[in-house]
Amino acid sequence: MSAPASHTSPAHLSPFDAPALVARRGHSSLLTPDGELLTLTVAETRQRLLTLPAPLLIHGPSAMRALDLPQHPQPVPWFDLLELFLFVHPARTVAPTARGMAIALEVEPPHVITADFLPRLCEILLDQLHAKAQTPEGYALKGLLPSLTRAGWVWAGEIAHVLGAQNAASSPTHEAIRVWRRLPKWEDEAQRPPPSAHPVEPRAARERLRHILGENAEIRPGQADFSSVATAAFEPREAVGTPNVVLAEAGTGTGKTLGYIAPASLWAERNDGAVWLSTYTRHLQKQLEKELHRLYPDRALRRQKVVVRKGRENYLCLLNMEDMLNATMSRAASSPEGGKNLLPLALIARWAETSQDGDLMGGDLPGWFGEVFGQGILHSIADRRGECIHASCPHYQTCFVEHGIRRAKHADLVVANHALIMAQASWNAATPEGIPDEDSTPSRYVFDEGHHVPDAADSAFSTVLCGLEAAELRRWLLGAEGSRSRARGLLRRIEDLLERVPALDGPVHAVLAAAHTLPAPGWSERLNPSPSADGTADSETDDLLSGILPSIPHENNPSEAFLRALNAQLRNRRHTQERGQNAYPPTECDLFPAEQGIIDTAQTLASALHTLRRPLQHLSNQLAAQLDADPEMDAATRQRIEAMIRSLYRRATLRVSGWISMLDAVCHPPEPTSHIPQYVDFIRTEPLPRNRSGGGTHDVGLHRHWLDPTIPFAAAIQTAAHGLLLTSATLRDQSGTAFDQDGTRDWQAAELRLGATHFIKPPIRASVLSPFNYANQTRAYVVTDVSTEPASLAWAFQALFEASGGGALGLFTAIKRLRDVHQRIHERLEEQGIPLYAQHVDAMDNATLVDIFRTEIHSCLLGTDAMRDGVDVPGEALRMVVFEKTPWPRPDILHRERRRVLADGHPSDYDDRLTRMKLRQAFGRLIRHGTDRGVFVILDRRMPSRLLTAFPTGVSVHRMSLTETLTDIQAFFGPSPEAA
Structure with a gap:
């Protein structure tokens, strides 16, 4: 296969002069440049490609795998129609196949797709691009071309020809990639008053359902019945802490999504409040959001009424993107290969100006982007490191996350996921009184895929003290240490407040000093030493704080010593357990009875963590005192301080407190009694992600899970909630046993598993059968x-x-x-x-x-x-x-x-x-x-x-x-x- 085009000024190569390829593991289809359509084996296809220009294809990584060819870094030499589609239609979903692209372009695909179909798809896309040439969008696209040409993108020449851009190869300033300068800014609005509490009548819910389905639609009786039952979750609650709980099982095909959307939307409109609709996965969020198109077909109205909310780590961080662009430009100035990230950054900029909400993970950025351009790009430009500086960020008012937070406060329906709701519930319980949460606390919830509520609660309310978690906290506090990482530590995130409040300087530096007791860079290598490891990989660092803060020899680091002790017990217990007939997985073992090495190192680590928690709490108290001392403080500064207090509690104090509690249990193990414990504590080892391994292969940690995770779920949500609906096709087991003909035992088991027994008010039960035969x-x-x-x-x-x-x-x-x-x-x-x-x-x-x-x-x-x-x-x-x-x-x-x-x-x-x-x-x-x-x-x-x-x-x-x-x-x- 031919070499990639030059990084500086690629020649204008036409995709119509290239062969077209539909690669398959069996027989591939190849259209040669002279028009011959061939069906070839894998070996024959590879041989042909050696003598031909790089082909026109769809989804290059998949094609290379099908032909057993090595993957090629960007910029790739072939014409991948997915890349062209992303440039022309940047926020439109397309399955990465020829049939998928045909459907997205509203073209009828042939029954059997061969390579001669690809030039037709290419021509359609280029025609659609040409139609944009003299529009404002077309002028913006021309602005991106110099950067794309500099990046060596194989499509750049053809696109310049189609758009009539004569200077595509000019020296780029990359201004077009700086999308944050052109994105709309949010503006503050008056706080939304608390919602009223008018109920939704079942008959009104049925009428709303009929309206959603259309006047001539036949309403399925089961769907209408389900909609009526769901209204019970929107009744006024009778007392504080006694929300109305409805368990509604809806057989497959009932149409439960629209069934609960009908009363939820009615309640939101009548009471001027928000209903949070929660699903289990991001993919299901996307499906639910699509269903809401039927309720609000007008896009502008839908954007006003509906907001999709996820964790911050799912969204494009404009500050991280700016950092990456600056680093890329710096490297490109000194090396021809240094500008390799220009191409994905330019296409991300193109997408960001069109995106509905800047959601990188499961939103309107195609899911194949990371595979085509590298997952590392997405991880680098998302807020995956928890380093948001909120109001101090220069892009605060164009931030996608902040847009979503503010829209959600005034929306009728917020499409969330179980993980976010659980996290918010646990955070709200821990955040100091008087510090408002980012999102308004909802009073009405719908948990679709309700059978997953225990799983989500188990994840949200568990605690893990492992190398990766502890090292991440160290990095969050200290920033990059002796690496090329762009990680911003606490000092950089709070420096603007230090200038305003000098009294913060002492607790900040006390926190930074204490953070050195957490695992240092290279901890995973030291935990899993290889035969060639000498332990000196991280001896030289260029930390900005070196010379100011103390360093701790690796062998004396209390966190690493505890990890080594956990590893030793796991190794010893695993050996004996693997011999047993009913052995547990070799990746875990019981904590108790703990070996002496664990007890000794736990005591030392607990003391070190107390030393870290005290200045963390002092710093939060000092920040809160500033809010009380200056009631005339400007809104931006107040929001900045509130955000920092929330971050300190959620990212650091809450985590350290959980670890201290676990270590106390190690040092003072529970006495064997008939009393049922709340938690399960055990040791587990897990493989490290490649991009975060630091040279080691696995992590080890102490894990704590609630025996019944729905206990903290119910405790966290029932105080604020007035009503919640848990629905699924599979709430009950339906064992069908002879002694449970009326299903009472199955319902009791379902209530126990879902945590309904922990709510004060007994739940309402309902079941709607599937209409299928x-x-x-x-x-x-x-x-x-x-x-x-x-x-x-x-x-x-x-x-x-x-x-x-x-x-x-x-x-x-x-x-x-x-x-x-x-x-x-x-x-x-x-x-x-x-x-x-x-x-x-x-x-x-x-x-x-x-x-x-x-x-x-x-x-x-x-x-x-x-x-x-x-x-x-x-x-x-x-x-x-x-x-x-x-x-x-x-x-x-x-x-x-x-x-x-x-x-x-x-x-x-x-x-x-x-x-x-x-x-x-x-x-x-x-x-x-x-x-x-x-x-x-x-x-x-x-x-x-x-x-x-x-x-x-x-x-x-x-x-x-x-x-x-x-x-x-x-x-x-x-x-x-x-x-x-």
Whole structure:
């Protein structure tokens, strides 16, 4: 393949003079420059590309993988239509395939896509670009061209020709990338008064639902009933701390999303307040936001009424982007290769001016951007390091996050996720009184995918003292130490306030001095020394604070000593546990009884953390005193101080206090009594992310989880909340046992699992059945002759995927088995025209994988839990679900302890309930519309019959051999359209 164009002034290469390529692992399609359309094997395609110019293609990284060619850093030599699409339509979602692009461009794709279709897509995009040439948008695009040309972008010459830009190769100033100078500024508004408390009548909710669906739409009775039930969450509460709680189970196909949007929007309008609609994942947030287009079809009105809120780490940070641009320009001045980040920065600038809310992760930036241009870019320009300086930032009034926060305070509906709501609830409980939160505290919540509330609470209210967490806190306090990182420490973030309040200088420097007791740079290498490591990698630093603050020898660092002690106990206990028949995963062990080394180092570390917490609290108190001392303080400074107090509590004080509590438990272990403990404490080791490893391979830490995480959830939310609706298709287990015919026992178990028993007012229960005819629309099989041996398992997946002709979702309980099956079958499937994609194999985020799976109706997808719960693919694109084995709960320490306490004396029943819930959720992916048909297969002959009640009433489960199953599936689906 030809070399990339020059960084300085690439020649004008035309994509229409290049070959076009649709790369597949089986047979690729290649259109040569002289118009010959070829079908070639992988080896033949690679050989042809050696003699041809770099091709026109879609999704270069995927094409290179299909051809077993090495990946190429940006700027790439080929014409990737995804890059052109991003330039022309910067905030429009497109699945990264030829069919996906055709659908996005409203072009009917051919049944079988070959390489000769790509020039047509290219021509359409360039025509659309040409139509912008004489518009304000076109002039802005011309301004970006010098930077793109300097970056060596292969499309720059063709785009300059189409736009009529004669000076695209001129010396760039990169002014067009400085998008923060052109973004709109937010303006403060008067504070919104507290909402009133008028209820929503069920009849009014039904009328609003009819309005959303349209006058001529037939309202499904189940959907209207669900909407009526949901109104109970919007009744006025009777007393403080007694919110109205509604548990509403809505069978798949009920239309629950619009069912709760109807009363939620009515309540918001009537009471001038906000309802927070929460989902479990960012992908589901995006789906929910799309549903709201039906309520507010006008974009301007929708932007006023609806706001999507996520954590800060999801959004573009303009200050980080400016830092990266300045660093890139500096490197480019001294090295031809130094400007490699100009291309993605220019395209990010193009996107930022069009983006709805600047959401980098799951918003309107295409999910494949990180794969095409490098994930490191996105991590660097997002606020992933918690270093926001709020009102001191020069881009504060154009900040996407601040825009969203202010819009949310006046919106009717805020689309959030469980993690954000849990984090806010825990932060609000810890933030000092009188310091307002960023977001207004809502009084009404809807938790969609409500069965995930315990999981979200478990994550939000757990505490981890590990190397990575402690080192991150050190970096947050001290900033970059002896590295090229742009990390800003506390001193840089607070220096403007130090000038105004000199009294802060003492506590700030006391904090910085105490922070040196946290793990120093290179801690992971010292925790996991390699044979060649000499421990001197970080001996020389250029920290700005060197000479002012004390340094601690690595061997005496109390945090690192504690980590080494944890590592030693884990190694010792792991060796003995692995021999047992019911061994827990070798990545964890019990804390108690703790070895003496852990007790000794815990005492030393606890003392060091007390020394850190005291000046942190003193600094916060000094800042709060400034607010009280100066009531005439200008709004910007007041907001700046309030933000700093919140940051200190959330990022530092709250975390350090949690660690001290854990260490106190180590030093003073609980006495074995009949009293049920609140927490589970254990030691766990985990692989380090590559970009944060520092040379080590794994991290080790002390973990603390609530035995029942819904206790802190209920405690944090019920004081402020007036009403909440928890809804899902799978709130209950529905065990179907003879002694629970009315479902009372299943509802009691659901209330216990969801935390409803911790609310003062008993919840309202409701259930709406699915409208689908599962007996006619589905088949379910337990295959009886497939072993767990890798070759047998892979053969079964291949045969099943071939029988369905694609449109299959394979679900795994172990990533290793997923990768092994993918490795064994992907080439053979793709040779038959069935593309195979896989989570943990393809370097794309889950949302992009699902977009491809939904678009390519004959493709198959392999995944784990995230795919089991987060896939909404109606129609023929998903017609088979295959489970590789019975999804029993992971037999780890946390599950052991929760089963012991929460199983009510029936641990096997507890396991069965959790497993049936997973099966129900997976089965729910299969049928999304009344015309869908699909099959559900479990490749585990040992699956107990008692678990089969997980499937909907009417579904008969057949235990068959694989051969019999394949025959039955083919008969169920009937002949393919091609065969007919």
